[in-house]
Amino acid sequence: xxxxxxxGKGGSGKSTVVALLARGVRDRGYRVLVVxxxxxxxxxxxxLGFDKRPEPLLGLVGGKKKVFQTFSEEPExxxxxxxxxxxxxxxxxxxxxxxxxxIGLVCIGKILQSLEGCACPMxxxxxxxxxxxxxxxxxxxVVDMEAGIEHFGRGVEASIDSVLVVxxxxxxxxxxxxxxxxxxxxxxxxxxxTILNKIGSREIASRLxxxxxxxxxxxxxxxxxxxxxxxxxxxxxxxxxxxxETDIGRILDQLL
Amino acid sequence: MCLATVxxxxxxxxxxxxxxxxxxxxxxxxxxxxxxxxxxxxxxxQIESIDLMNSLIVLKRMATNEDTRGRV
Numbered sequence: 001x002x003x004x005x006x007x008g009k010g011g012s013g014k015s016t017v018v019a020l021l022a023r024g025v026r027d028r029g030y031r032v033l034v035v036x037x038x039x040x041x042x043x044x045x046x047x048l049g050f051d052k053r054p055e056p057l058l059g060l061v062g063g064k065k066k067v068f069q070t071f072s073e074e075p076e077x078x079x080x081x082x083x084x085x086x087x088x089x090x091x092x093x094x095x096x097x098x099x100x101x102x103i104g105l106v107c108i109g110k111i112l113q114s115l116e117g118c119a120c121p122m123x124x125x126x127x128x129x130x131x132x133x134x135x136x137x138x139x140x141x142v143v144d145m146e147a148g149i150e151h152f153g154r155g156v157e158a159s160i161d162s163v164l165v166v167x168x169x170x171x172x173x174x175x176x177x178x179x180x181x182x183x184x185x186x187x188x189x190x191x192x193x194t195i196l197n198k199i200g201s202r203e204i205a206s207r208l209x210x211x212x213x214x215x216x217x218x219x220x221x222x223x224x225x226x227x228x229x230x231x232x233x234x235x236x237x238x239x240x241x242x243x244x245e246t247d248i249g250r251i252l253d254q255l256l
Numbered sequence: 257m258c259l260a261t262v263x264x265x266x267x268x269x270x271x272x273x274x275x276x277x278x279x280x281x282x283x284x285x286x287x288x289x290x291x292x293x294x295x296x297x298x299x300x301x302q303i304e305s306i307d308l309m310n311s312l313i314v315l316k317r318m319a320t321n322e323d324t325r326g327r328v
Contacts, residue, residue: 061292082293120258124276124292 003130003141004255005157007180008166009173010147013197014038016229016239017166018144019047021255023241024248025140026102028256033089033133035143036107037126037151039119044144045098046236048105055095057082058109058125082125086134119146123154131159149176152183162191162255165217168198169208178215195251196222221251258311259292264301266317273299277313287315 006014006021015038022032036044045053060080081091089097089104098105108129109122135141143160145151157163163184167177177194184192194212199205199222209219223229223244232239241248262274274297279290286300301315 061294080294083295118258121278121292124259128276128293 002135002139002161003133003143003159004162004164005143005145005160006164006166007145007149007151007184008147009168009170009176012147012166012168012173013223013229014147014166015041015044015047015144016233017164017195017197017223018044018142019238020223020241020244020248021164021251022048022103022142023238024252025142025256028252030102030138030140030256031089031136032103033135033139033141034103034105035126035130035133035141036105037122037143037156038146039109039111039122040146042110043236044107045105047232047238048103049238050098050100050105052098054098054105054107056107056109057096057129058122060093060096061121061125082128082132085132087129087132088134088136089139120154123151123156126151127154127156127158130156149179149183152180152187155187157184157187157189160189162193163189164255165192165194166197167194167208167212168196169200169204174208174211174215177212177217181215181217193218193220193254195220198225199223200225220254221247223247258308260306260311260313262289262313262315264299264315264317265304270314273297273315280313286318 006018008014018034022034026032034048060082081087092106096106108126111119133141165177165180167173181192194217196205196208196219205222212219226243228243229239260277261272262277263270264273274289274291276291277289278292281288283298286298288296288298290296299315301317304314304316306313
């Protein structure tokens with residue numbers, strides 16, 4: 001597992017899973033780069049325990065408002081790290097990454113105002129950044145992907161080693177999980193796994209597993225319906241992992 | 257996707273020349289194309305068609321003095 005993308009329906013718990021995985025992977029001796037690829041949700045930095053968010057990488061290409069003033073003007077982006085074939089974590093300028101205790105966070109870009117247009121540039125930047133980021137043996141990238149499946153249409157997963165789908169107990173989530181499995185296989189991702197989330201009982205877990213296995217989907221773990229997750233989500237703070245340690249440990253055993 | 261894949265037509269052949277093109281400006285009698293990440297190329301060409309539904313732009317190569325000399 002070098003580059004793992006966490007996908008799923010909106011509200012299924014992707015950011016929570018990303019935070020739990022990032023801390024779990026770090027605790028097993030890796031340095032972790034979390035890539036915030038969701039152009040909407042603003043709070044991942046808080047869930048990871050940072051007190052400020054990094055500048056969006058979109059700023060390195062001038063942002064969406066960039067306009068050339070003259071024909072001869074050289075684009076600012078031609079001088080940025082994003083033109084490098086390979087980008088090391090150490091190459092990322094300080095304003096564009098926040099780091100603490102073995103976990104770094106970068107952000108592709110956010111929609112900031114109404115009528116600013118679509119998120120296409122963020123999708124392309126996400127795809128190219130994930131392709132070019134060059135990880136050392138002890139580094140792992142965990143991507144908090146935007147909700148839904150549009151990113152597959154953009155080819156973002158082309159350089160991803162593993163796709164983890166977060167599935168909650170709902171019909172839409174099951175349907176989307178199956179769709180993501182199909183799309184990821186089409187892109188050529190070899191490891192596509194599912195994590196069940198918000199699981200309130202063993203019966204629900206069994207039923208979901210049966211439904212997914214009938215669809216040929218591999219489930220590698222399950223996270224319970226924990227009040228602490230909802231409490232921390234409401235407060236915008238890191239989740240206390242005590243009760244989830246065993247669940248996350250089992251998932252990491254499969255991933256690493 | 258809004259960023260364009262650009263093709264160029266020459267002698268009836270269509271060839272992909274750039275992906276993720278974000279900016280196009282007239283320059284030096286041709287067109288300067290620049291990708292989102294800043295790669296920039298100049299083509300002695302004019303726009304043949306723009307397909308915004310499929311994010312495709314087709315250019316048609318213009319015969320330059322050099323091209324003309326080469327063919328004579």
